[in-house]
Amino acid sequence: MTGPAPQETDPRAGIEEAIAGLEGLADLPLAEHVERFDTVHTELAVALSSIDKV
Numbered sequence: 001m002t003g004p005a006p007q008e009t010d011p012r013a014g015i016e017e018a019i020a021g022l023e024g025l026a027d028l029p030l031a032e033h034v035e036r037f038d039t040v041h042t043e044l045a046v047a048l049s050s051i052d053k054v
Contacts, residue, residue, distance in 0.1 A: 022037075
């Protein structure tokens with residue numbers, strides 16, 4: 001018996017949420033900016049790597 005088929009996820013799914021986290025950036029302490037940009041970078045890297053199936 002085999003398990004459930006793997007679900008394909010949209011590699012862009014987290015990008016919009018991560019970018020939304022940049023809203024109001026000017027109101028946040030500078031130290032929190034890095035974490036927000038890092039989140040967007042990570043989501044973009046995941047989406048790009050999944051395009052080439054790397």
